[in-house]
Amino acid sequence: MAMGRIIFYEDRNFQGRSYETSSDCPELTSYLSRCNSCRVESGLFMVYEKPNFMGHQMLVRRGEYPDNQRLMGMSMSDCIRSCRLIPMHRGPFRMRIYERENFGGQMHELMDDCDNMMDRFHMSDCQSCNVMDGHWLMFEQPSYRGRMLYLRPGEYRNLRETGMSNMTRFSSIRRIMDSC
Secondary structure: OOOOEEEEEEEHHHEEEEEEEOOOEOOHHHOOOOOOEEEEEEOEEEEEEEOOOEEEEEEEOOEEEOOHHHHHOOOOOOOOOEEEEEOOOOOOOEEEEEEEHHHEEEEEEEOOOEOOHHHHHOOOOOOEEEEEEOOEEEEEEHHHEEEEEEEOOEEEOOHHHOOOOOOOOOOEEEEOOOOO
16 A cells, blocks of 8 residues: 655746655755645645745645645745655544643544634643644644644643644644545
8 A cells, every 4th residue: 555655846837856755754855956846646745835844835636736835824934945745544533622832721532623712612722732543734824824834643731832833723634634
């Protein structure tokens, strides 16, 4: 079973030198001087504007992305510098979200999507979480809008320190499913 395959191109519209990968790549500039378009042949990937999976990030699925400036949207940079393969998850989804850092304050357990944390949990902020099962996206605005943060299984004691500069609030959460 093929996990995923993505091809990066130096220039817009799939021009210039290319680099193909089926796994995480913390530093694309090791292979290309820049990356301004990509094509996802299979699987799901998170692409990042900075090396080592930092900065603005975007989920990409099978398809063509001829212009990263449009893909990355609100980003100041139009270049992709790193990517992470999102593995297929077949099974339950489960995570706990906490109002404060280090698992403090209100706690709620999620097994499905939440389009508005304030409406559903009367929780104005989420500063830490524990992902037990599945892969998730947290969004800064309700209804899965705005910048996003990819979370894989593990403990996140301080969501402000995950590499997302200037992201101050998380308001909705969605499971990453094969059909996402």
